[in-house]
Amino acid sequence: MPGEIRFSLNGSEIIYTGDLAARLLDVLRGEYGLTGVKCGCREGECGACSVIIDGSLVNSCLVAMGRVDGASVTTIEGYSKTERFAALDKAYESVSAVQCGYCIPGMILASECLLAANPHPTEEEIRTGISGNLCRCTGYNAIVKAIAIAAEEGDGLW
Secondary structure, eight states, X not given: XXXXXXXXXXXXXXXXXXXXXXXXXXXXXXXXXXXTXXXXXXXXSSOTTEEEETTEEEEGGGOBGGGGTTOEEEOHHHHTTSHHHHHXXXXXXXXXXXXXXXXXXXXXXXXXXXXXXXXXXXXXXXXXXXXXXXXXXXXXXXXXXXXXXXXXXTTTTO
């Protein structure tokens, strides 16, 4: 289904001309070189392909390009330029929450969306907030701790 849409990608206005049924995941990686968006399951189960669309965490493997017409899409590449990313990055580093790193772009974006909606989450709320993102390495405890640290030390950012 060829067509043309306009959307914001990491703060830049984009005109996409192509298959409107193509997966956002594939277009972000293939056409825009945004490899922080990982291809894990292609079924919306792992969260490795997470992006933020109009403020909501979304699995980009489940989104057709036609659905982002007029939307604002943020990937880890765009988010990494923010002060909020710096706070999360520092917190993740402080507790060694990153091992292989494959899940981390999606996990960071899930952390952002969680903290934007709830700047002072409980441990249970943090675990629920990241539950759509699978991690095979860490056992989640360090990631949960990192998010709690970011919430505490980044008070006023979210």
